[in-house]
Amino acid sequence: MATASRPVPRPGVLDIEAYVPGKSAAPAGVKLHKLSSNETPLGPSPKAVAAYGALSGKLELYPDGSATKLREAIAGRYGLDASRILCGTGSDELLQLITKAYLGDGDEGVFTEHGFLVYRIAILAAGGKPVVVKEKNFTADVDAILAAVTARTKIVFLANPNNPTGTYLPFDEVKRLQAGLPSNVLLVLDAAYAEYVRRNDYASGLELVAESENVVMTRTFSKIYGLANLRLGWLYGPAHIVDALERIRGPFNVNGAAIEAGTAAIADEAHVAAAIEHNDKWLAWTTAELGKLGLTVTPSVGNFILIHFPQTSDKSAKQADAFLTQRGLILRAVGAYGLPDCLRLTIGSEEANRLVVAALAEFLAGKA
Numbered sequence: 001m002a003t004a005s006r007p008v009p010r011p012g013v014l015d016i017e018a019y020v021p022g023k024s025a026a027p028a029g030v031k032l033h034k035l036s037s038n039e040t041p042l043g044p045s046p047k048a049v050a051a052y053g054a055l056s057g058k059l060e061l062y063p064d065g066s067a068t069k070l071r072e073a074i075a076g077r078y079g080l081d082a083s084r085i086l087c088g089t090g091s092d093e094l095l096q097l098i099t100k101a102y103l104g105d106g107d108e109g110v111f112t113e114h115g116f117l118v119y120r121i122a123i124l125a126a127g128g129k130p131v132v133v134k135e136k137n138f139t140a141d142v143d144a145i146l147a148a149v150t151a152r153t154k155i156v157f158l159a160n161p162n163n164p165t166g167t168y169l170p171f172d173e174v175k176r177l178q179a180g181l182p183s184n185v186l187l188v189l190d191a192a193y194a195e196y197v198r199r200n201d202y203a204s205g206l207e208l209v210a211e212s213e214n215v216v217m218t219r220t221f222s223k224i225y226g227l228a229n230l231r232l233g234w235l236y237g238p239a240h241i242v243d244a245l246e247r248i249r250g251p252f253n254v255n256g257a258a259i260e261a262g263t264a265a266i267a268d269e270a271h272v273a274a275a276i277e278h279n280d281k282w283l284a285w286t287t288a289e290l291g292k293l294g295l296t297v298t299p300s301v302g303n304f305i306l307i308h309f310p311q312t313s314d315k316s317a318k319q320a321d322a323f324l325t326q327r328g329l330i331l332r333a334v335g336a337y338g339l340p341d342c343l344r345l346t347i348g349s350e351e352a353n354r355l356v357v358a359a360l361a362e363f364l365a366g367k368a
């Protein structure tokens with residue numbers, strides 16, 4: 001057998017399209033409003049910042065590899081069993097650990113048409129086959145997901161609410177999905193935006209995890225807690241799944257600064273409440289104002305909205321993106337999500353939201 005002249009990745013690795021993060025640059029001299037990665041305009045809790053700073057004198061020490069303090073803080077906040085919580089370097093790492101542990105060569109991982117991009121990457125990286133299911137009205141369709149399940153299916157990913165659409169499935173629908181899956185298929189409920197949702201028929205999935213053997217829920221400190229830069233997420237799952245993931249994670253996968261800041265952040269409920277209040281107000285305002293401009297906005301329950309632009313004219317999403325970028329307003333192009341005619345806007349500060357609406361009014365009026 002011929003030997004390659006240099007190391008070669010496993011088959012399939014070089015076919016993976018790397019994740020492209022939201023842009024974060026504006027033209028020189030223009031004030032930047034980064035509205036491309038669903039970060040909170042309120043920033044982190046001052047208590048989390050103080051806890052982070054307090055660690056600076058201890059950088060030579062390894063962190064607690066079990067993140068015990070943080071797991072107990074999360075367990076206390078949600079009334080959970082701390083031994084069934086696993087923390088990770090962002091929920092991204094947890095999604096990758098899940099595919100690494102539960103999906104082998106040729107196994108299928110299911111997600112929806114406009115689902116979060118990391119699912120595809122994680123499935124491919126594990127040697128699996130991505131199976132993409134059509135959505136209905138930019139919303140996951142339980143019947144279509146169930147119809148896509150085969151004997152090779154190992155994992156179903158559902159972002160609830162979903163990014164970048166902002167739509168969600170009521171808890172009854174999530175339960176119907178779980179009830180319809182074979183018991184060996186793992187249902188991953190990615191609840192990265194759960195804290196923002198203000199709907200009586202929504203639940204993040206903790207209850208379902210508690211009463212099933214094949215459901216895990218992931219959460220993040222990157223969004224409402226404002227700690228994206230520290231990379232911190234957590235998962236709640238059945239003991240047997242947490243045990244499997246524990247075996248393959250890095251021994252110190254969560255750094256000490258993240259443990260300290262995350263613990264302080266989860267205790268600062270007033271800060272989270274302020275973020276929810278800000279989002280409620282500006283999500284509604286921005287949606288309504290863009291609607292008045294004649295733009296279609298998919299109704300969102302998260303801290304971002306999907307804005308639809310006309311397909312053919314000189315008012316396309318691409319042109320809008322360029323127009324806004326010139327003014328320091330950085331939105332997220334979502335062509336990679338199969339939404340080339342849309343931009344995703346994170347709900348920002350009052351100043352940023354007003355600037356975006358004013359700039360889009362100008363753009364649509366053709367004064368570009």
Ligand SMILES: Cc1ncc(COP(=O)(O)O)c(C=O)c1O
Nearest residue numbers: 090091092159163192220222233
């Ligand atoms: C649906 C969804 N899941 C997971 C993540 C990953 O978050 P993190 O790795 O920062 O915890 C994101 C971030 O954009 C997301 O939108």
